[in-house]
Amino acid sequence: MLKQTEGSKAVAEAIALCRPEVICAYPISPQTHIVEALGEMVKSGELPKCEFINVESEFAAMSVAIGSSAAGARSYTATASQGLLFMVEAVYNASGLGLPIVMTVANRAIGAPINIWNDHSDSLSQRDSGWMQLFAETNQEAVDLHIQAFKLAEELSMPIMVCMDGFILTHAFERVDIPSQEQVDAYLPPFDPRQMLDPAEPISIGAMVGPEAFMEVKYLAHAKQLQALELIPQLAAEFKQTFGRDSGGLVRTYRADDAETMIVAMGSVLGTIKDVVDEMREQGHKVGVLGIISYRPFPLQQVREALVNCKRFLVLEKSLAVGMGGIVATDVRMAVRGTGLKGYTAIAGLGGRPIPKTSLHKLFLEAEQESLEPVTFVDLDWDAVNKQLERERQNRHSGPIAENMLHDKGMSTAAKFG
Amino acid sequence: MFEVRIHGRGGQGVVTATEMLSVAAFEEGRHAQAFPSFGSERTGAPVVAFCRIDDKEIRLREPIMQPDALIIQDPTLLHQINVFAGLKPEGYVLLNTHHSFESIGLGDFAKTLRPERLCTLPATELGLKHVGRPIPNVPLLAGFAALSGIIRLESVIKAINEKFSGKVAEGNVNAATEAYALVKKEMEERAHA
Numbered sequence: 321m322l323k324q325t326e327g328s329k330a331v332a333e334a335i336a337l338c339r340p341e342v343i344c345a346y347p348i349s350p351q352t353h354i355v356e357a358l359g360e361m362v363k364s365g366e367l368p369k370c371e372f373i374n375v376e377s378e379f380a381a382m383s384v385a386i387g388s389s390a391a392g393a394r395s396y397t398a399t400a401s402q403g404l405l406f407m408v409e410a411v412y413n414a415s416g417l418g419l420p421i422v423m424t425v426a427n428r429a430i431g432a433p434i435n436i437w438n439d440h441s442d443s444l445s446q447r448d449s450g451w452m453q454l455f456a457e458t459n460q461e462a463v464d465l466h467i468q469a470f471k472l473a474e475e476l477s478m479p480i481m482v483c484m485d486g487f488i489l490t491h492a493f494e495r496v497d498i499p500s501q502e503q504v505d506a507y508l509p510p511f512d513p514r515q516m517l518d519p520a521e522p523i524s525i526g527a528m529v530g531p532e533a534f535m536e537v538k539y540l541a542h543a544k545q546l547q548a549l550e551l552i553p554q555l556a557a558e559f560k561q562t563f564g565r566d567s568g569g570l571v572r573t574y575r576a577d578d579a580e581t582m583i584v585a586m587g588s589v590l591g592t593i594k595d596v597v598d599e600m601r602e603q604g605h606k607v608g609v610l611g612i613i614s615y616r617p618f619p620l621q622q623v624r625e626a627l628v629n630c631k632r633f634l635v636l637e638k639s640l641a642v643g644m645g646g647i648v649a650t651d652v653r654m655a656v657r658g659t660g661l662k663g664y665t666a667i668a669g670l671g672g673r674p675i676p677k678t679s680l681h682k683l684f685l686e687a688e689q690e691s692l693e694p695v696t697f698v699d700l701d702w703d704a705v706n707k708q709l710e711r712e713r714q715n716r717h718s719g720p721i722a723e724n725m726l727h728d729k730g731m732s733t734a735a736k737f738g
Numbered sequence: 739m740f741e742v743r744i745h746g747r748g749g750q751g752v753v754t755a756t757e758m759l760s761v762a763a764f765e766e767g768r769h770a771q772a773f774p775s776f777g778s779e780r781t782g783a784p785v786v787a788f789c790r791i792d793d794k795e796i797r798l799r800e801p802i803m804q805p806d807a808l809i810i811q812d813p814t815l816l817h818q819i820n821v822f823a824g825l826k827p828e829g830y831v832l833l834n835t836h837h838s839f840e841s842i843g844l845g846d847f848a849k850t851l852r853p854e855r856l857c858t859l860p861a862t863e864l865g866l867k868h869v870g871r872p873i874p875n876v877p878l879l880a881g882f883a884a885l886s887g888i889i890r891l892e893s894v895i896k897a898i899n900e901k902f903s904g905k906v907a908e909g910n911v912n913a914a915t916e917a918y919a920l921v922k923k924e925m926e927e928r929a930h931a
Contacts, residue, residue, distance in 0.1 A: 324764035324770065436776070438776075487773075487776040491773060492773040493756075493757045493761070493771070493773070494769075494772075495764060495769060495770070588799050591798060592798050592799045592800055672776060675799070675800065676800045676801075677798070
């Protein structure tokens with residue numbers, strides 16, 4: 321049913337339609353309305369045969385999800401930011417054990433400095449954790465990806481993060497088509513676990529594995545993600561058959577056919593990018609877009625195919641590998657190795673910095689003219705940065721950077737727009 | 739695309755107002771996107787929220803920096819921040835006060851805009867009268883419908899009934915209806931003046 325609703329609320333409804341059996345969450349910031357709404361549905365009886373477990377921390381949330389998934393229950397949780405970091409040990413265990421947990425990550429920055437706003441630092445920090453990661457562009461796609469995620473996770477017996485931009489999507493009211501229970505039931509079969517703890521037929525899950533078998537177990541995790549590269553497009557095609565719309569898949573291009581400059585990005589910023597590309601196309605610039613939906617597994621071949629005919633590409637990412645540059649850009653460059661394509665990286669939107677069209681216009685034109693540095697920090701206040709660097713040169717006791725920066729910029733800036 | 743920015747203070751229902759505006763637009767078959775300016779939420783602190791309305795899918799995710807309309811839920815904000823920043827010269831302004839633009843010192847500023855697109859409304863009083871709480875958001879939405887014609891009063895009422903129920907819904911519908919009539923009357927009087 322088509323409705324105007326909040327992203328978090330829409331995702332909660334989608335999760336409920338997937339008939340989860342255990343939902344565990346730690347109900348404090350950084351948490352979204354998703355588990356709050358699910359908690360209400362469990363309590364009211366709207367979501368039957370589901371246990372909502374209020375845990376004492378994010379670490380416990382993932383630990384409980386591991387237990388419930390191993391016991392054969394379809395298990396779900398949601399987190400973001402510092403919450404994800406707090407559960408990291410268990411995050412690796414979930415994937416190492418091959419448990420098909422589905423987790424929403426409402427992408428947010430990681431402190432310090434304390435910041436509650438959106439960027440992709442949190443889930444990208446778990447790049448190598450063995451979890452699959454799919455990025456939604458809109459709230460509709462967030463809904464659709466969650467439905468696909470249970471099927472994907474359970475087929476492979478591997479966990480998956482569905483990533484949606486915190487606040488920008490989770491708190492946005494927009495039009496979303498919530499599928500019917502019949503449609504979801506037709507698409508998503510009941511959970512048939514590949515491994516299950518059952519008192520009637522006791523097994524153990526979680527053996528200690530020494531050097532004689534550890535590499536093989538790890539390789540199998542890699543092999544499963546390679547299988548996911550085949551499975552994700554299939555599931556998206558099946559989804560289209562059942563639900564009648566394109567959602568998910570590995571990558572998606574926009575106005576790319578004759579593009580000389582390709583812009584690569586993940587998540588909701590793709591919408592703004594497409595608007596800018598439309599405007600630039602009207603002025604005759606041959607610009608196109610490559611949206612990456614599946615960040616893990618990373619679709620090297622599809623990214624290469626999407627870029628190989630352009631002249632240059634720019635990866636715009638909401639993440640920073642400190643001391644190195646782009647995170648997504650590194651993978652994209654890996655995909656196009658040997659092609660001789662010029663590649664640029666733009667770091668944008670960290671800690672919720674808005675990414676306005678005007679900045680993107682300027683950036684994309686500079687990419688087209690190949691006048692960009694290899695790594696560009698979009699809308700960085702160089703005066704403020706240089707002032708602090710100078711302060712550090714002048715005075716060994718230069719003080720805390722975050723506090724200095726707030727002072728230099730005037731505390732009122734933070735309050736200006738909220 | 740039509741872009742609305744609502745300014746107010748924490749506790750005045752600013753975010754709810756943009757959400758309801760988006761629901762009202764949706765009820766008319768239009769695309770709408772409402773989102774808050776994501777900050778720490780504290781009662782009394784300045785709050786901004788945004789709503790875009792269009793006839794096609796809205797993909798843009800930047801904050802609204804050049805609004806077509808401003809709804810200002812708290813006139814004391816005028817002394818604190820530049821609520822008019824980026825307002826288009828053709829833009830609409832609806833201000834919550836029982837004073838006129840002239841009497842609160844905005845006469846000169848008002849002259850730079852189109853007079854038939856400016857209005858004040860005693861929305862806090864309407865909230866108190868009909869709902870028993872000094873929340874101006876719903877009367878201002880109805881006033882905005884009357885001022886701009888961008889949405890219909892019936893759609894605002896539908897949004898109210900989706901958000902609230904029982905006595906609260908009823909009170910808000912009454913507040914909206916009176917607010918709509920007040921702004922319409924004001925606009926008509928000015929047109930004939």
